[in-house]
Amino acid sequence: MKPLPRGFFDRPVLEVAPGLLGCILRSGDIAVRLTEVEAYDGGNDPASHAFRGMTARNAVMFGPPGHAYVYFTYGMHFCVNVACGPVGTASAVLLRAGEVIAGNDIVAARRPTAKPRDYARGPARLCLALGIGRDLNGADLTASRSPLRLHPGARVPDEAVMTGPRVGIAAAADRPWRFWIAGDPTVSPYRAHVRRVRSRS
C-alpha cells in the first residue's frame, strides 16, 4: 500500500488534522491507526513550537509538508508531528494517540506492564510503541522506502469526528483544535471527553 501523497499535507492544517484520523502510521512491522490528533498553526499560534520563529529544534516544521517533526520533552519523552502547508509555513499536526493494529507482540515485549489499549494512548506512548526517537526527526512520511510512513485508512464518518480544546497547553487554550474519534477507547485519557457541564442548583 502506498503512503499518503505529499499533496495531502500541503493544505491548511485544520483540513489536514481531521483527515488523519483513521490513517495508519507504520514503522517496520508495527502499525498504529490514528484516533487522536491536534493542529498547531505555526507562526500564528502561541501554543506552537514555531510561534517565535525557526530554531534548530523546530526547523522541520518550516520545511516541506509530510515530514516528521520529532521533539524530546520532559526529559524522557518523544512526540511526533507532521509538517503541513508549503515550505516556509510551520503548521503541524501532533499525533496524539492510536490503536496498535500490527506488531502487537513487539510492543508487548517492549512494554510488558501496559495493557494493549494503552500502548499508543498518548503522544509519548505512541512514540514508544513505534520506536520513534530523535533519529526519525525529518523522516518523509510520504515516501515508500521511509522508515516511518503514513498510509490511508478506512474513512471515518464526519459525525464520528469530535473536536475540543488541545491538551496540556496554557496558550490559546480556547482553540478547539484537538480532533478524535468518538468513543474510541485508545483516545488519550487525560481529556477523553468534553468536560461535562454541571447543572447548578
Next chain:
DNA sequence: AAGAGGATGGCCT
C-alpha cells in the same frame, strides 16, 4: 475518579 508529585533533559529568556 481525580489530584499530587517525581523523574529528567533540552530549549529559550
Next chain:
DNA sequence: GGCCATCCTCTTC
C-alpha cells in the same frame, strides 16, 4: 533558571 504539546505511581475521595 524556568518552563515544558508527558507518564507513572501513589494517595484520597
